Amino acid sequence: MEHGILSLLPPVLALVLVLITKRVLLSLGAGIIVGALMVHQTEDMFVNAAIADIAGTVTSIFWTADGVNTWEFYIILFLFLLGMIAALITITGGGRAFGEWALARVKTRAGAQFTAGFLGIIIFIDDYFNSLTVGNVSRPLTDRHRISRAKLAYVVDSTAAPMCVISPVSSWGAYIITIIGGILATHGVAQYGSLQAFLMIAPMNFYAVFAIIAVFAVAYWKLDIGPMRTHEHRAMETGELVDRSRGAIPGENEETVPQTDGKVADLVIPILILIGATVLFMVITGIQGTEGDAGLLAIFENTDVAAALLYGGLISFASALILAFVRRIRVSQIGLGLWSGVKSMLPAVYILVFAWTIIEVIDALGTGEYLASQVDTFIPAALLPVLLFVLAGFMAFSTGTSWGTFAIMLPIAGDIAAAVDITLMLPVLAAVLAGSIFGDHCSPISDTTILSSAGAGSHHIDHVLTQLPYALLIGITACGSFLVLGLTGSTLLGLATGAALLALLLFAVRIYTKRLDNSSAAVS
Known part of the structure; x- marks a missing residue:
């Protein structure tokens, strides 16, 4: 039946509850339950029917009539493997060893920030792992060059999620590819698979792309604005890297002490193996999917991403485990580390299962079709990417979660694009991610x-x-890019517009900071 404006109730309820409670699972769960009740409201025993529908949807995530649902099941196993790999790298002291290696080779403040930025790009398998590892690895190096901890935190944060969200070989990539796959299947989009769609979306994720670029521009040109300027000047002039008046420094006391004799290889080998093995199995499964008679693009269109991630993760995990035994780490310590790695991924798994479920509920209610009819009436389709970028930004700011925003907004954006203009499918999905x-x-x-x-x-x-201040600058840049993308449909023009706008903004910031420096020099 047609639900009209009432079809908005489950997603709006989920959004309101997220804002009030800050609990994504509770909010998504409430939306799922209310939506399922609405779908079956005209049936006898509709409560039982709704419960059965939810149970059937969740069960189908893991099991179908043909047996195990390998796609979703493999993705979940891959997430657990990532958590365990990260734990093993920490235990073996690979992160600490890499920091000491870099300390002897980087001689400038800009170079130290570049090193942290490059680490953020390289260590992209998971944002939690990235944030904690890059910060701890880079801290000895940046401390020596009197770089404030606030500046290091900016570098870490501005390369962690932006890199993870555009990399298919990451916990984020696996999560997003799975959601995109469900959206494409729901709307009968068959001209590209979920992996190909993700790779096409990556350069459209203008905020992520320009946030990474800005990190290096800020370091090279010393673009310290707002409160960052105060922190950097204090660090350079006094050597105080934090504001001591705020109390104890977070992160100084680590619960888990890594091996002191760890090697750089303990970090590099598992990550390189993860990347290499995953790409290899993407090619192998792609060849099998095309029966060995296709070009490279066709191979990646038909690859089994979930299986490739799982196989690559297993080999990487095995290499990290072998390195742990080579370092003569106690079995009990390894066991505790592996368990902590598994637990660290449980929230991601829970959100993923709820996301798969709410996709089905929203589709059954026709929420996207209703929103699309309203958007088509009042808002030009070309403005959808920039408007969804702003809306998703507001949601993520209010809730503090990207993954929760993905779960709610991606299906809605896909429904709107399918009803208004199917050619906008990838741009609107990219806008939500950005x-x-x-x-x-x-x-x-x-x-x-x-x-x-x-x-x-x-x-x-x-x-x-x-x-x-830096996030707002990149946000303005992304708005310009998404406006051009919506108007022209060209990713290249969107990137060119964003690059020009970012260069203009950074140039203005550079002039401003130079004037401040000259004024300070004149006063002193």
């Missing part, structure tokens, strides 16, 4: 922001206040 990272960077309750503060050894409130 807006979610933007809001996450601005939010004081974001878990990644909190972990970046802890990893860098910065007071959390200092990190939030110093990062906000």
Whole structure:
């Protein structure tokens, strides 16, 4: 039956509850239950029917009439493997060893920030792992060059989620590819698979792309604005890397002490193996999917992403485990580390299952079709990408979670695009992903922001206040890019527009900071 404006009730309820409670699972669960009741409201025993429908949807995630649902099941196993790999790298002391290696080779302040930025790009398998590892690895190097902890936290945070969200070989990539796959299947989009769609979306994620670029521009040109300027000047002039008046420094006392004789290879080998093995199995499964007679693009269109991630993760995990035994780490310590790695991924798994479920509920209610009819009446389709970017940014800022925003907004954006203009499918999905990272960077309750503060050894409130001006600059840049993308449909023009706008904004900031420096020099 047609639900009209009432079809908005489940997603709106989920959004309101997220804003009030800050609990994504509870909010998504409430939306799922209310939506299922609405779907079956005309049936006898509709409560039982709704419960059975939810149970059937959840069960189908893991089991179908043909047996195990390998796609979803493999993705979940891959997430657990990532948590265990991260734990093993920490235990073996690979992160610490890499930091000491870099310390002897990097001689400048800009070089130290570049090193942290490059680490953020390289260590992209998971944002939690990235935030904590890059901060701890880089801290000895940045401390020596009198770089404030707030600046390090900015570098860490602005490369962690932005890199994870555009990399298919990451916990984020696996999560997003799975959701996209469900959206494409729901709307009968068959011209590209979920992996190909993700790779096409990545360069459209303008906020993530320009946030990474800005990190290096800020380091090279010393673009310290707002509260960041105060922190950097204090660090350079007095050697005080944090504001001591705020109390104890977070992240200074680590519960788990890594091996002191760890090697750089303990970090590099598992990550390189994860990347290499996953790509290899993507090619192998792609060849099998095309029966061995296709070009490279066709191979990646038909690859089994979930299986490739699982196989690559297993080989990487085995290599990390072997390195742990080679370092003669106690079995009990390894066991505790592996269990902590599994537990660290449980929230991601829970959200993923709820996301798969709410996709089906929203589709059954026709929420997207109703929203699309309203948007088509009052809002030009070309403005959808920029409007969804702003909306997703507001949601992520208010809730502190990118993944929760993905779960709610991606299905709705897909439904709107399918009803209004199917050619906007990828741009609107990219806008939601980009807006979610933007809001996450601005939010004081974001878990990644909190972990970046802890990893860098910065007071959390200092990190939030110093990062906000940079996030807003990149947000303005992304708005310009999404406006052009919606109007022209060209990713290249969107990137060119964003690059020009970012260069203009950074140039203005550089002139402003130089004037401040000259004024300070004249006074002294």
